[in-house]
Amino acid sequence: MKPRALLLVGSTGFLGGLVAAGLLAETQSTIVAPIRSSHTRESVLATIREELVREGVAQTIDFERFVTVPLDFAELADACATYGVSEILHCAGSVDYFNSQKLREANIDLTTDLLGLAKRFAMRRFVFLSTAFSSGYVDGVVRERFHEATEGDPTEYITSKRDAERLVATSGIPYLIVRPSIVIGDSRDGRYSGKAYGLYQFWSAFERFLSDRYRDALHVIAPHEQLQLVHQDSFKNGFIAACAHMPDDTIIHLTSRGATLPTSREISQLWFETIARPHEVFYYSGRDAVENSALDRRMKTFLEFTAVNSELSAHRWRFEDSALRGLCERGLRFAHTTIETVRICQDQFVAQSHRLQAYLEKNKEQFPSTKPDVVEVNPLIGGVVH
């Protein structure tokens, strides 16, 4: 990319922070980053700098190119004029599944306001960070094009992202829409700077509710469907490459290749065989299939707190990856998720958890020498031991 000024919205968040690090490392652009009063330039930059240190490039970066301004539209307009901002990269938003008000404010109203700013300054392009799941539940392959509204979206978050995509596409401003799937840690060392979303919610829920003592039997919902995960380094490289090479008015999925992607069941088994180490694992088809009376209260809480994501993962998600393959042919480094790279992330998560370290140490005498028995629970036919 040529030197220019970009307005990066959402740099204080997980994915926006990765984009900021990628832009600093791969471009000479000035990055104008609006931040709320609860943040400072130093606090935002600390996380970005850490990412660049881990990549071994921090010493070569001119951090003066990262400029923060208050998140206020009058100030943003001044900054756009002052720095000659030519593009907006919109990586902010709410990931609340069902908080309609927050979703409207963060995903719809903010996008509308930023599009207004882009129009006012006749910007060259608007880049919007969406989600691979913006289609909602559809049969077959999810295409790199706009989705029509569907009945029964799994969450209101998905609806709001699809609605925001449409705002971007019909704005008249050249656009690029980037749709990552569920972002997990770095494929090389497992580092992760996000919150406990997705897979991390499963691991965190175990850490919080089930690491208090050893349990002979554990109960979980983990379908035999591939879990669409993308590593944070792949996300970052893919996003920056898409900005550099994708033509205007296009959509790209940043998703891992289906051929190597593990299933929810394989990822659960990895956890149970290497960390939790019960003698038995009971797998259920859904939350309704769980007979609550047999479970202790922590087990019930664990199931409650992982239920919505388990339900989402039961759908067969398949994504078109034409645009990504095109970027890979141009040299993009994109590590596709495999069970081995998930294990790297899992190991890093466990290594950073005092509770899990204590669990492993305290209970090692009770761990079985073999893999846990698997019991498939189907409420219609009863449990079957494999």
Added chain:
Amino acid sequence: MVSSHTLDRVDSLFWTLVYRFESLAAVQYAVAVPELDTDAKRSFLAALAPHARTGADAFAGTALGGPVATLVASATSDDARHVLIVQGFLLELLGQTLYRTFGASAAANDTTRALCTAGGRAADEALALLPGLLAARIGAGDVLLQTFMDESQATLASLDALGEGIDEVFAERYGVKFADLMGDVAAEAIAMCVELGMDRRKFVAFLTGALMGI
């Protein structure tokens, strides 16, 4: 009547913690939701007062001070909707769980057991009044859910931060950890929200995010 058995430091810390929230509730109920300012609540608070420490150093030497202050700040409001959701619903449910769990513990002395009985009775009474008050003042279904999310997010996040201090001070004595208590509170809250016409799945997703710091 509550006996005046001498409380040791752990019990004293427990009742000091409870007093912070029960006294805040009393003030807020009187101002914003007088229906919840019941005789049982006033009588419990009067019985509790002699066993609680007040002052800035009440939690000195523990990990409770900062998180309690943050939680009190998040729960403080004279807006009736906030008081109903945060004090009337969330903190009453937490109180009810605490009184039931600690009161049933073999480690509880007579004073603690008697206070837990009185506190539990007052919480039960408040929670029985709550559905009618929520329906009348806020509504039901999605309207109530949106209000619940708006009003309770900060308090739920603060509750999460209290866990470490609770475990450090009380887990050994009472044999129960904060995750157990929150599991019970979550189960009760989910059941209650479904009764109030909220979508179970939406409520669980919100609770998960709020309690797990998402």
